[in-house]
Amino acid sequence: MNIITLSPEQPFDLHLSLSCGQVFRWAREGDRWTGVVGEKVVRIRQDGNRLIFSGADPSFVREYFHLDADLPTILGEIDRDTLMHETILKNQGLRIIRQPAWECLASYICATYANIPGIKKRISLLSEKFGRPVYSEGETFYSFPTPESLADCLPCDIRSCSVGYRASFLAETSRIVADRPEWEDTLRALSYRDARRELLALKGVGKKVADCVLLFGFQRYEAFPVDVWIERIMKRCYGADRELKNYEQVAGLGRELFGPYAGYAQEYLFCDRNRIVPRC
DNA sequence: AACCAGGGGACTC
DNA sequence: GAGTCCCATGGT
Numbered sequence: 001m002n003i004i005t006l007s008p009e010q011p012f013d014l015h016l017s018l019s020c021g022q023v024f025r026w027a028r029e030g031d032r033w034t035g036v037v038g039e040k041v042v043r044i045r046q047d048g049n050r051l052i053f054s055g056a057d058p059s060f061v062r063e064y065f066h067l068d069a070d071l072p073t074i075l076g077e078i079d080r081d082t083l084m085h086e087t088i089l090k091n092q093g094l095r096i097i098r099q100p101a102w103e104c105l106a107s108y109i110c111a112t113y114a115n116i117p118g119i120k121k122r123i124s125l126l127s128e129k130f131g132r133p134v135y136s137e138g139e140t141f142y143s144f145p146t147p148e149s150l151a152d153c154l155p156c157d158i159r160s161c162s163v164g165y166r167a168s169f170l171a172e173t174s175r176i177v178a179d180r181p182e183w184e185d186t187l188r189a190l191s192y193r194d195a196r197r198e199l200l201a202l203k204g205v206g207k208k209v210a211d212c213v214l215l216f217g218f219q220r221y222e223a224f225p226v227d228v229w230i231e232r233i234m235k236r237c238y239g240a241d242r243e244l245k246n247y248e249q250v251a252g253l254g255r256e257l258f259g260p261y262a263g264y265a266q267e268y269l270f271c272d273r274n275r276i277v278p279r280c
Numbered sequence: 281a282a283c284c285a286g287g288g289g290a291c292t293c
Numbered sequence: 294g295a296g297t298c299c300c301a302t303g304g305t
Contacts, residue, residue, distance in 0.1 A: 021300065112301040118289045119300080164287040169302080206302050227300035270300070 004051040004058050010071055013093030014046040017065065020271035022216055023097050024107055024120045025127075025144070034136075036127070037064060038100055039143050041136035055136060066095045074221075078258040078265040083237055083280075087272045096216065096267055101184045102177060103144040104217030109169050109204040111212075118162075125161035126150075150174035169204025176202060192220045207247045215263040224254035224262040229273040236280040 006012055018026045018033055026035035032045040037056070044053035044061070053061055062068055075088050099107075110126070111119045123144070130145035130153060150158065151174040159167040177183050187195045195218060199210040211225035226234070226247055234240040234250050238257065258265035269276065 108300075109302095111299095113286090113299060114288075114301090115290065115299040118287090121289075162288065165285070165302085166287090204302065208301060212300065225300065228298085229300070 002053050002056075002058050002061070004053075004061060004067070006049040006051065006067070008049065010067065011093040012046075012051075012065065012067060012071075012095055013091075014044065014051065014065075016091060016094045016271065017097060020094060020267065021116045022267065023099060024111075024116070024123045025103075036134065036141045036143060038103075039132070039134060041134050041139075041141050043136070064098055066098055069095070071095060074261045074264050077261045078268070080257060080259075083276070084258070084265060084268070087268045087276065090275070091268050091271050094268060094271055096221070096264060098219060099216045100144070101187070101213070101217040102147055105173070105177070105199075105202075105205070105209075105213045106144070106147075106150070106170060108209045108212045108216075109173060110163055110166055112166065112204070112206075112209065122161055122163050126158070126163070129157065129161060147174045147178035151178040166204060172203040173205070188218060192222055195220065196223075207251070211251065215266070221261045221263040222255055222259075224251045224258070224266050226250045226254070226266075227270070229270060229277065230254075230266060232277055233269050233273065233280070237276065 014033065015028075018035070019028070023035070025037070026033050032043060035042050040055050040060075042053060042055040042061070044051060051061065056064075071093075079085050079088055107119070107123055110122045114122075127142040127144055130149045131142035134141045134143055150170060155167050155171045158170055163170060180186075187198055190198065192214065196210050196214060199205050199213055200207070205213070208225050208227060211223040214220040215223040215225060231250060234253060238253065240250050240253050254266060255262045
């Protein structure tokens with residue numbers, strides 16, 4: 001068992017961060033969460049300002065949950081209107097998780113026009129079928145499939161994981177990433193715009209998926225993914241109704257309103273969508 | 281530019 | 294049990 005003691009100046013809410021829909025491979029039992037990250041099975045719970053966990057060392061947990069980021073500074077940066085202010089207060093401690101880039105890319109290809117339970121189901125099936133077994137406390141888990149393992153299998157096998165038409169996108173994108181071992185490092189070295197252009201060239205990756213991958217997988221916090229909920233909030237609460245119609249305009253307004261950490265603003269709004277949307 | 285395929289789980293009624 | 298919706302994309 002490892003323990004991280006959080007400082008009072010750096011709030012973190014484990015439950016909120018894992019249940020808001022940014023990650024798909026975590027399950028909660030009581031106050032304990034179990035997740036597969038890379039090749040690790042991580043068990044973790046929060047008791048006040050203490051994180052108690054096994055399966056990973058403290059440096060990994062700090063990096064994964066973005067604990068070393070100065071959250072009050074980030075939130076101060078995006079706290080620019082009353083709705084955002086209220087949302088920040090109601091979702092204290094939500095942090096954007098630093099996901100493995102490939103897993104994030106493949107997951108969000110699976111996430112198109114689907115609800116969160118459905119996305120979790122697909123990713124679980126893909127991992128069981130194409131991932132490697134990982135054992136923890138007598139249970140068997142499966143790591144997320146590598147690009148190679150997805151590229152080398154039959155498209156119809158991918159389809160059997162309830163991914164529907166996304167099967168061919170996954171197969172084609174896996175092939176490209178598998179053939180380019182330097183893929184992640186190359187993208188990391190690019191600017192937001194250039195990295196986005198590279199991602200958009202992949203099958204199954206449109207503007208929204210690209211922005212999710214940049215935000216959750218590449219730590220580009222200016223990315224402002226616009227899904228149907230964020231679109232609703234931006235149009236109803238931020239006046240993006242008439243003149244702003246397309247994706248780039250709504251995402252651009254998000255970046256303009258919230259600045260270099262617009263992605264954090266997006267995640268707070270998304271997390272709080274069920275409270276915000278009925279009220280505006 | 282406006283449509284449509286594609287699939288499945290969750291929620292509402 | 295039908296209807297609707299969901300962290301959309303790609304093709305026509």
